[in-house]
Amino acid sequence: MLDDHTLTLPELNYMLVGEMLNDGATLYEGIWDNIAPLSASVYMVIDFLFGRSQLAYQVIALILVAFQCLVFNRLLLLNKAYNENTYIPGLVYGLLMSFFFDFLTLTPVLMGTTFLLLALNNIFNHIEFRAKQDEMILNIGLYLGIAYLFYLPNIIFGIAALLVFGIFTGTVARRYVLMLFGFSLPMMLAACYFLLKGRFTSFIYNFLDPLLNYEVEQYMSLQEIFILFSVPILLLILALVRVSQRARFTNYQVRLTQVMFVWIIFSVGFVFLSGVFAPNTFMVFVPSAAFFLSHYLLLIKKRWMAEIAFQVLFVSVILFNLGTFFDFFYSAKLLSYDNYLVQREDGWADKRILVLDYDMAPYINAYPATPFLNWQLSEELFRNPEYYDNLTILERGFSGDIPEVIIDTHDVMSPVFKRLPALKAKYDKRDGNIYYLKKG
Structure with missing residues (x-):
């Protein structure tokens, strides 16, 4: 699968942006595209180092996913989200991030999710310790701000953070202002940069306007998306039912489950705000799904039943990912992604x-x-x-x-x-x- 036969249309777009930037074009004026500025910068560096290399995108994505697994597992361990210290959340996170081949390439969604996880770590700390460190509150806003400069629909998680603070913490008004300052600072710096470069109007038209004035890019239908993620969705529903019983949970752990449920709700908003119906857009559900599925596996008293549930998830990754791609599972007949992959056209080579x-x-x-x-x-x-x-x-x-x-x-x-x-x-x-x- 590590070859350009799985090159998607969005991936090709990212490569073209990086290539044009390296050729001297200016973002949003010399290149009309709605890509976020930090993502464009990353693609420019990759093009400078590797050119149009999908393998480079895939290797960097694998490293980033491994880092996210470590960050996710560590934040749950340090914040005592479970009744035992375990690496199951990191394992489940890695499995879910392997569910479809476009999860394992370097997309703006993947890069932005890294900073959402860092923000989530600080949110958990604040809920547990009622942290007095102002820098932690500021960092939450900064991480969320950096996340939307990688992929603009991540801006919705700023609203989610405010909601979590309002419901689950007794944060004083001054710290709300501090978080909002951190949240808006990356955008203000980006706006100032383009203003000084004389491209502020182009920045607004290309980057900000498409957030609300967009056409849906439907690479796969909603029905196909539900078929593709049917097993994780089923397991997630079972997990939510089990966790709702709050078996042996502390009050703090109950609040964490509520926070992650809020994440699920805003992840739905994220998908519709992005307007892109492609499998990797639904990557935003992975942290919350991994959180609840790990709870589900740990709460099953009979270990052999937990092993069966885990094996169902593991086998579904193979069947729906490799089985769809190599056409040895029925999902290959139900899912069509021909409009998602680049169909080679050699008629204009080097022109x-x-x-x-x-x-x-x-x-x-x-x-x-x-x-x-x-x-x-x-x-x-x-x-x-x-x-x-x-x-x-x-x-x-x-x-x-x-x-x-x-x-x-x-x-x-x-x-x-x-x-x-x-x-x-x-x-x-x-x-x-x-x-x-x-x-x-």
Whole structure:
């Protein structure tokens, strides 16, 4: 599975962003995309070191998942979330993070989850000790702020933290202000950076606006998602029923279970806020699911029954991940992810091209030209060239980096060419709605 035959369309997008940044393009002005700034920086570094290497993404993701397992298990041990010291939570966390192949690649969701876990550790400490250290409260806000600079929908967990503080702690008003300051500081620093660079308007349009004004990217249907995660969902329901009995729980442990239940609720909000129906989006449920499933396994009195429950989870990982991919389990017939994987197109190898569509597969062996990488953000420009501002942006984009091939899937270049006759004269239209740059 560690090869580019499992390259997904979002992964290709991340690689293109890193490549364009290394070629000197500026984020949000030289690249029209809604990727978060810290994620874009990471992809730029990876492209500088490894180029378009999916293997690099996968290896770094494996290391990051291993680190998250350690962090998750450690925070539960230190905060005495269970009645015994155990490494079961880390094991369950690792299994759940292996449930589908796109969990084990470097996505913004994965990077942001790391900082959500660090924030969760401080939240647990604050609930247990009513911590007086102001820096701990500040760190909660900072970790959450860094998380949404990796993936903007993580911003919803700032609301979750405020809710947890209000319900489960007696935090004074001053510390709420301190946490809000830490939460907003990363955004303020990012905004100041783009303001000083003269790209503040582009920052708002590309990064912030899509949070509420977006089109759903549905790589898999909701029904397919439920089929894929059917076993963890079933076990989670059983775990919630068992944990709700609060068998042998201290008051502190009860509060922790309530906090993790709040996490589940806000994770649902996270999925709908992201607008991306792909398996790795549901990675946000892994910490809460691992927490409750570990409780469930530890509360089963008969160890052989606990072993059976664990083996069911373990075998389901193999069947739904490898079985779906290699087509030896029935899930392969129920799940379709052809629209999620990049279908190789070698017709434009080594050319600089512009794809006016959501399907970015033609870029697989080609190079992106012009800033208009994200069709969702740039579609309005091409469909409304009669507006002066739109036409100015288009003319500037093409003059700075003219593509050798324009793949006009939605037939939007005709009205653009009417208003930019000098640009039209440079192209021949062939093969349907594909324009080729004239030689000479």
